Amino acid sequence: VFTFGSVPLKTYLPDGDIDLAVFAENQHSEDRLIQDVRNILENQGTNEDSEFHVKEVQYIQGEVKIIKCLIENFVVDISFNQIDGLGTLCFLEEVDNLIRKEHLFKESIILIKAWSYYESRILGSQHGLLSxxxxxxxxxxxxxxxxxxxxxxxxxxxxxxxFFSKFDWNKYCISLRGPVPIRSLPKMKGTPLFLCPSYLC
Known part of the structure; x- marks a missing residue:
């Protein structure tokens, strides 16, 4: 079991969730592991004497299998055999190490996340907003x-x-290397969501 996301990166907000990655040896053991974890959490939820109060256990069987629950009123997301979050954590730690300046990158993430979540309400991928x-x-x-x-x-x-209040979101998107013309991207199904400059004002 590994933690990833904002908690080990130390860029979490009070309303943030805790992300855990659990790894199984193979697909068969993964399915069994998911069921075992789900059963343990559900049993904890019905046991009044348990050390941690667990509630609202949900199994989301999508492309990425996730168990979501509340443990002591903290949102916990448990994914299975997903290494992407750990890779992202390592990448962001490396960025912070490269920038140095006493963790200016991480401090900036916290401040901008707080502004984006609490003030402008543009942060929250689960609601179709910016991730x-x-x-x-x-x-x-x-x-x-x-x-x-x-x-x-x-x-x-x-x-x-x-910078981003003046950015032409109708024509470009941003990558690590800079603006990318939207017309150069492959056609996607669905309606893409873009950060509108009006949110930044």
């Missing part, structure tokens, strides 16, 4: 272009608001 990873990509891009001038999290927030 945390998407936000982190935007912040990394800012460090790519303004790294020598950024000295504190408030400066990063200022550059975030200044």
């Amino acid at each position: 945390t990873y998407g936000l982190e990509i935007l912040i990394i891009y800012l460090f790519n272009i303004y790294s020598h001038t950024l000295a504190g999290p408030l400066e990063v927030l200022f550059q975030f608001l200044n």
Whole structure:
């Protein structure tokens, strides 16, 4: 069992969730493991003497199999055999190490996440809004272009608001390397959600 996401990165908000990755030896043992974890959590939920109070256990059988639950009122997401979150955690730690400046990158993530979640209400992929990873990509891009001038999290927030409020979201999207014309992307099914400049004002 491994933690990933904002908790081990130390960029979590009070309303954030705890992400866990559980690994099984093979597909057969994965299915059994998922059922065992689900049973344990559900049994904890009905046991009044349990050390931790567990409730609202849900099994989401999508492309990524997840068990969601509340443990002591903390949202916990348990994924199975998913290494992507751990890779992202390692990548973001490396970015923070490269930027240095006493964890300016992580402090900037916390501040901009808080603004995005509590003030502008643009953060929350489960509601069709911007994902945390998407936000982190935007912040990394800012460090790519303004790294020598950024000295504190408030400066990063200022550059975030200044740069992305003027960005032409109708024609471009952002990658780590910079703007990418939307017309150059492959056609996708569904309606893409873009960060609208009006959210940044």
